[in-house]
Amino acid sequence: MLDLIIKGGTVVDGTGSPGAIADVGISGGRITAVGAIDEAAAQVVEADGLVVAPGFIDAHTHYDAQLFWDPLASPSNEHGVTTVLGGNCGFTLAPLKADDADYIRRMMAKVEGMPLPALEQGLPWSWSSFGEYLDALDGRIGVNAGFLVGHSALRRYVMGAEGTGNAASPEQVAEMVRLLHEALEAGGLGFSSSQSTTHSDGNNDPVPSYFADRDEMLALCDAVGDHPGTWLEFIITGCNAFFSDEEIDLMTQMSARAQRPLNWNVLSHASTMMDRTRHQLRASDVAAEAGGRIVALSMPSIGGLKMSFASYCALYLLPNWGDVLYLDHDEKKAKLADPAVRRWLDEQARSSEGPFQFISTWANMEIGDTYAPENAGLTGRKVGEIAAERGVDPFDALLDIVGADDLRTALWPMSSDDIDLAWEQRAELWRDQRVLVGGSDAGAHLDRMCGARFPTEMLASAVRDRGLLSLEECVRLLTDEPAQLFGLKGRGRVAEGYCADLVVFDPDTVASEPIVERTDLPGGCERLYAGAVGVEHVLVNGTEIITAGEPTGATPGTLLRSGRDTETVLP
Helix, strand or coil: CEEEEEEEEEECCCCCCCCEEEEEEEECCEEEEEECCCCCEEEEEECCCCEEEECEEECCECCCCHHHHCCCCCCHHHHCEEEEEECHHHCCCCCCCHHHHHHHHHHHHHHCCCCHHHHHHHCCCCCCCHHHHHHHHCCCCCCEEEECEEHHHHHHHHHHHHHCCCCCCHHHHHHHHHHHHHHHHCCCCEEEEEECCCCECCCCCECHHHHCCHHHHHHHHHHHCCCCCCEEEEEEHHHHCCCCHHHHHHHHHHHHHHCCCEEEECCCCCHHHHHHHHHHHHHHHHHHHCCCCEEEEECCCCCCECECCCCCCHHHHCCCCHHHHCCCHHHHHHHHHCHHHHHHHHHHHHCCCCCCHHHHCHHHCEECCCCCHHHCCCCCCEHHHHHHHHCCCHHHHHHHHHHHCCCCCCEECCCCCCCHHHHHHHHHHHHCCCEEECCCCECCCCCCECHHHHHHHHHHHHHHHCCCCCHHHHHHHHCHHHHHHHCECCCCCCCCCCECCEEEECCCCCEECCCEEEEEEHHHEEEEECCEECEEEEEECCEEEEECCEECCCCCCCECCCCCCECCCCC
């Protein structure tokens, strides 16, 4: 007798092949049959009119902390995600010395937007080694999860406070390499690092990995190549605008030396900046010629980024805006009321050429929650409409509203590139072998975005509403494509012998719900949250974690370990 049969659904198997009506039989956590099944089963899921697909894989998350207080990885689980990959951008919670726990918490709170009280109260902080961190999660998670080893954690462990602002000695590099070997042997999936100027710690200093020199970086990449089933992930300043030749060469050498693929985050696209897109993808071509492989992550959705002048967000990343926004509250508020400062900020914002350029289209920005009586009735309205009514410049209208709210106004920038041409170009990027769909940052930036919803957004927008992709192609991009890049054994397809990670959804209704605020984090902290529509069942290793659209509370997820659960993918 089978454990479970999913009967009569349209199986879209992840390979891109045409979907076909079939049953799916499951035993012992694996798919044992696909086709017409007469054998009895302990449980039957009726899937008539529904699609049965491999569970979606999210390649770029920061669930490193959240899985301790939320083993289900919500809301990713509701959107059909069965595997999450964390430890990105060089930020991990291990290895860890007890005296550095406060620094690591404050760094994660700042750079990844995780509320500090949630980090303080929601985790045991009981580990030292990377292996001990993995063991603390093993056996208690609802989705499959694996983690890269973060450069900043390694540097802080070896160098302490000296890791900020200083180069490492040869002896310190050797100790970092030793720790990385140890972490990878314990199951770390690879190595991640950041040398981006947008990443700063709780003291507003660049994160420790920023100060690594080329020799240190390559020594760590050499270590990765000694372990099967590993890869590299890297963020550098040029990711946000244009790669320099030196940055392309560094990434190329990192991949070629490790003999592992390297992915970077995130390739944003605008129809007016095709030259930038071509330039960024050139890094992949250079790497291929040198025996490496570089892959860009690109999100399939736009918008959904909440901002506020009161707290750290993408506004701080506009050119030179940090000079004002990092001031204390009262001084910042006074500066934002100064006409000369306003003109300067506006000019600086419009000079941006990176992924946040769209923010400076102030007229398109939508007002969210407001607090002052004079701002009543503005929620949901565009700044441009309000400015026209008042007879003022949109940027002045925006800052007048923000000032009245004591800077607390919630702001939702709207992309000015939501046009057919831009979407057609994005679809071509998703098909490009140099690009992988992903970059959700799920588990991070909880006060200003909910990237976890991207699979259902992509199915609704790219497939059903816009017709940019076939259903089969879209499913392949969300499943088999990342599984093949990262060498995830037995995942990413509906096929005999594969792990029974499956999602059953209604292609006519699948979508994301609107983003709302939830107060459900440790310490009474809030986050932005979006549930899913049309996702009826989600199975991880043959056990339902979502039934009739609702979480079951089951925790059948596998803690993915390199070598055991992954295989080596050469460039």
